[in-house]
Amino acid sequence: MVLDYRIERDSLGEVRVPAKALYGGQTQRAVLNFPVSGLRPWRAFIWSMATIKRAAAEVNRDLGLLDPILAESVVQAAQEVIEGRFDDQFVVDPFQAGAGTSHNMNTNEVIANRATQILGGGLGEYRIHPNDHVNMAQSTNDTIPTAIRLGALWRLDELLAVVISLGEALQEKSIEFDDVVKSGRTHLQDAVPVRLGQEFSAYSVAVLRDAERIRRSAKGMRRLGIGGTATGTGLNAHPEYHVRMVRRLAELTGLVLYPSDNLFESIQSMADFADFSASLRTLAITLTRIANDIRLLASGPATGLDEIHLPAVQPGSSIMPGKVNPVLAEMLNMAMFHVQGCDYTIALAAQAGQLELNVMMPIIAHALFESMQVIIGSVGAFTEKGVRGIRVNRQKAEGWLARNAIVVTALNPIIGYAVGAALVKEALERDVTVGKVALEKAAAGSLRHLAENRLVTVEEIAAALSDMRRLTEGGIVG
Structure with missing residues (x-):
């Protein structure tokens, strides 16, 4: 009978691992220990960790610390992970052991087993060892924060593109609506006239300024503490490892990266993540306000303001025929509430470090990557399916002003x-x-x-x- 599992052994004893899994015993223990949410790591977290493993193998090889044949197998296996070939092998829940040891070992084991296959071995044979080879000169404590930085930077241009696209779409509407004079409103009461174009120009500038805030805060993410190993001392890493790793990671990713000026701070402090997340929260606050205004201006049509019309993208009610709701703006509201919740999680986790380490990094990683994905998806949909199709109801807007x-x-x-x-x-x-x-x-x-x-x-x-x-x-x- 062919067993559907294999036996692996670690310092705690034997572990049954699914027979065809590229991950190994420590990952399997994490799967069994943390059946929390059913969630998996975001692609950015897989990509960034594999990129670090590839760079480490190359740097350690060049420093004469890792046999070139072994290094080449690690490089090839890591590159396959980078390309997304084994995403289904990353199975540890985001709510996991502190610091991210489980995610780090999931990465180490997948790459070690795949590299072993490349060398002609079988799963669990570990001709390439997860710790001794794949994790050489590394600790969870410096790889995880480095991976969070790289993963966020990996999607930064994508995120900025959708935010800027929204700002530009709002600016186009401000030009289109510039000749529409309407009633201004303060305190939700009548105020002196404004042009609809002026309202939309304010929305545009606010969004574009938030994009600049995001770009500014991302600068802090470019400082890498890789090479600090467990506490920032760099124990078990070559003296040149840190600088060489930053250089190689920049080459592999095409990102602008800098060596950390204090490896202890890079491991202890999550302030750069909190700062970057705060810029996303500020955008979420802006977009919540704009979405609320859009919904208010489109309210009605018979008993609301009805000054603008949104694209009708789906029926609005299961019981009221003909009803059409501002669903893209409603979706954006909900998405931005979620982003603000993720930021609060990051803030709580960032302040929860003790002494040489913050063990809450796994949830920081998950919340930050989730915020970026939710912004990219929701803002893109709101822009393309909502904002670009907004039409003015000139008769209603000018009619309110006359009264x-x-x-x-x-x-x-x-x-x-x-x-x-x-x-x-x-x-x-x-x-x-x-x-x-x-x-x-x-x-x-x-x-x-x-x-x-x-x-x-x-x-x-x-x-x-x-x-x-x-x-x-x-x-x-x-």
Whole structure:
């Protein structure tokens, strides 16, 4: 009978490992110990760890510490992992042993077993040893934080591209909508006029500024502490290993990378991750606000603002026929709530280190990579399926403005604040426009000029209120 498992042995004894698994005993123990969420590591975490293993094999070979034949098998196996051929062999739950030892050993064992196969051996034979060869000159404590940095940088350009694309799409809408003069609103109450294009230009600039915040915070991710090994001393690593590793990782990834100026800080501190995540949280705050505004401006159509129309991408109700909801904006809200939750997780984990190590790195890695994926997916969909298809409802936007009594603000330099407030009160009580009330009183000779000892003319009132666009351009009207 062919067994569906093989027996491996470690310092704790025997372990049954699935017969065809590339991973080994320590990974299997983690699978059995942490059946928590059913989640697997993000691709960025697999890619970055395998890249480190490849670079380490090459550097240790060049330093004369690893036999060239053994090194070549490790390099080939690691490259196959980098290319995604064995993603299904990375099976450890993100909620795992502290520091990420389980993920590190999952990587070491997969590469060791695949390298053993390349050398003609069988699974579990370990002609290439997970610790002695694949993990040479490394510790979980320096590989995991280095992998988090590399994984985030690996997707940085992709993330920035979708954020910038949204900013540019909003800017295009600001130009398209620039001639639409509408009622401004503060405190969710009527305010002086704005142009719809001005609202959208503010959205655009806010998003593009958040992209710059992300780019700025990513600079801290480029400092690599690889070579610090267990505590930052570099024990068991060649004196040249650190600098050579950073150089080789830069060559392999095409990323701009720098050696850490303090290997102890690079292992102890998670501040760079917290900083980068905070920039993602700031974007999430901005996008939550914008999504809320989009939903509000599109509310209705019969009983809401209805100033813009969003693309109808799916039916909105299982019971109310014909209902269409702002689903892309709703999705973005939920996605951004999740990003902010991930940031809170990272903040809690980043402050939880003790002395030489922060053992909460696995959840930092998972939350950070998840935030990036959720932003990339949600912002891309919101931009392409939502923002680009927004249309203005000019009749409704201009109709609300015509009923807005707060345009009396334009008369402040002529009649003063108190008289203007009385005009608004009367207009609302009579359900007529404030312009009608002001013109009536000017015609009756009951409005006096604020600064000059004379009556205000009908022509002055008409001039101040006749051009609503002029009220959106600043300065003193009248």
